Amino acid sequence: MNKTTTFRAAALLVLASAFAGTAFAADAKSAPPATVAAPAQTITKEQAVEMALKAHPGDVTKVYEDTKKGKKTWEVKINGSDGKKWEVHYEISTGALVAADSK
Structure with missing residues (x-):
């Protein structure tokens, strides 16, 4: 390859990389957000x-x-059937168990 052909090939590679990065960034912005569990x-x-x-x-x-x-x-x-006294906490907004302590 001569210098002109090498230069053109390098210029095309740089331009292609620049536009590919822009296109990818545009796709990332327009892509819907990752699914989050409700x-x-x-x-x-x-x-x-x-x-x-x-x-x-x-x-x-x-x-x-x-x-x-x-x-x-x-x-x-709760006064448990197992003879223990339980304090059980459930998160109001989700129903998730937060803590279960026995005495």
């Missing part, structure tokens, strides 16, 4: 009690809103 529904006090009793059968002594690990929760206190 948060679960808010749970009621009754649902929290039902979930707590499934996990720790016994007698519910108290249920109230509380904060645990920085999350708004339903705290369910």
Whole structure:
């Protein structure tokens, strides 16, 4: 190859790289965001009690809103059939178990 052909080939390579990067960036901007799982529904006090009793059968002594690990929760206190006293916390906004402590 002579110098002119080499220069043209290099120039084309640079231009192609520049436009490919621009096209890729444009596609990235217009592409839909990655799918994010939708948060679960808010749970009621009754649902929290039902979930707590499934996990720790016994007698519910108290249920109230509380904060645990920085999350708004339903705290369910249970005198368990296993002889333990349980405090079970479910996040109100998702229904996720935050903590289950026995005494």
